[in-house]
Amino acid sequence: QSVLTQPPSASGTPGQRVTISCSGSSSNIGRNLVYWYQQVPGTAPKLLIFSNSQRPSGVPDRFSASKSGTSASLAISGLRSEDEADYYCATWDDRLSVVFGGGTKVTVL
Amino acid sequence: QVQLQESGPGLVKPSETLSLTCTVSGASVSSGHYYWTWIRQPPGRGLEWIGYHYFTGSTNYNPSLKSRVSISVDTSKDQFSLELTSVTAADTAIYYCVGATGHLNPWFDPWGQGTLITVSS
Numbered sequence: 382q383s384v385l386t387q388p389p390s391a392s393g394t395p396g397q398r399v400t401i402s403c404s405g406s407s408s409n410i411g412r413n414l415v416y417w418y419q420q421v422p423g424t425a426p427k428l429l430i431f432s433n434s435q436r437p438s439g440v441p442d443r444f445s446a447s448k449s450g451t452s453a454s455l456a457i458s459g460l461r462s463e464d465e466a467d468y469y470c471a472t473w474d475d476r477l478s479v480v481f482g483g484g485t486k487v488t489v490l
Numbered sequence: 491q492v493q494l495q496e497s498g499p500g501l502v503k504p505s506e507t508l509s510l511t512c513t514v515s516g517a518s519v520s521s522g523h524y525y526w527t528w529i530r531q532p533p534g535r536g537l538e539w540i541g542y543h544y545f546t547g548s549t550n551y552n553p554s555l556k557s558r559v560s561i562s563v564d565t566s567k568d569q570f571s572l573e574l575t576s577v578t579a580a581d582t583a584i585y586y587c588v589g590a591t592g593h594l595n596p597w598f599d600p601w602g603q604g605t606l607i608t609v610s611s
Contacts, residue, residue, distance in 0.1 A: 383536055413594070413595075414595055416595070416596045416597060416598075418537075418598070424603075425586055425601040425602065425603055425604050426537065426586075426598070426601060427599075427601070428597070428598060428599040431597050432595075432597075437599070469536065469537055471537070471596040471598075472596060473594045473595060473596065476553070477550070477553055478539060478552050478553055478554075479539035479552075479596045480539070481536055481537040481538070481539070481596075482536070483536045484536045484537075
């Protein structure tokens with residue numbers, strides 16, 4: 382059972398907006414920065430969002446993220462077939478460990 | 491461009507020690523820019539942070555693995571290594587070596603391609 386809670390799946394048709402939630406607590410998301418990773422099956426995860434809402438160079442602006450209190454969310458607008466992947470949130474937990482969400486599988490219908 | 495490549499045995503017997511090496515190119519393991527990190531992912535499951543080693547010698551490990559884990563650095567070869575003792579089937583996973591920016595932030599980039607380690611007799 383993961384410290385951060387994500388829905389196991391999300392889906393949408395091409396062009397739609399999909400949102401993924403990540404719920405934590407005051408010892409992790411409530412006090413620390415949130416990061417998001419995209420993992421296409423069979424490949425290593427890729428950094429998608431850093432410091433709650435910042436996109437690394439090369440990440441399309443269709444991806445956006447935010448944090449409020451002890452929760453965070455990732456939004457994918459203008460969904461495309463290549464967005465089909467697993468998405469993970471991550472943060473530092475004050476109990477001395479990096480913690481991840483369980484992952485959300487995004488399916489493009 | 492920093493690149494990481496894991497190497498290891500593929501198969502480890504229960505109760506033995508798992509040893510993996512990560513070769514770094516495009517950066518020096520003694521540069522201080524990265525916290526050299528290991529992350530694992532059981533087949534079909536989520537990610538688990540194992541820990542890191544910084545060039546100063548500082549280490550930080552997941553409390554759930556701390557008694558069995560050691561991460562070290564070989565500056566002469568620009569490599570860092572993972573040792574996990576007393577392995578069981580629960581340690582079967584893809585193991586990734588990763589460069590982390592900052593020691594209390596999960597800013598993980600770059601990643602190695604990962605290597606599957608199976609624990610079985």
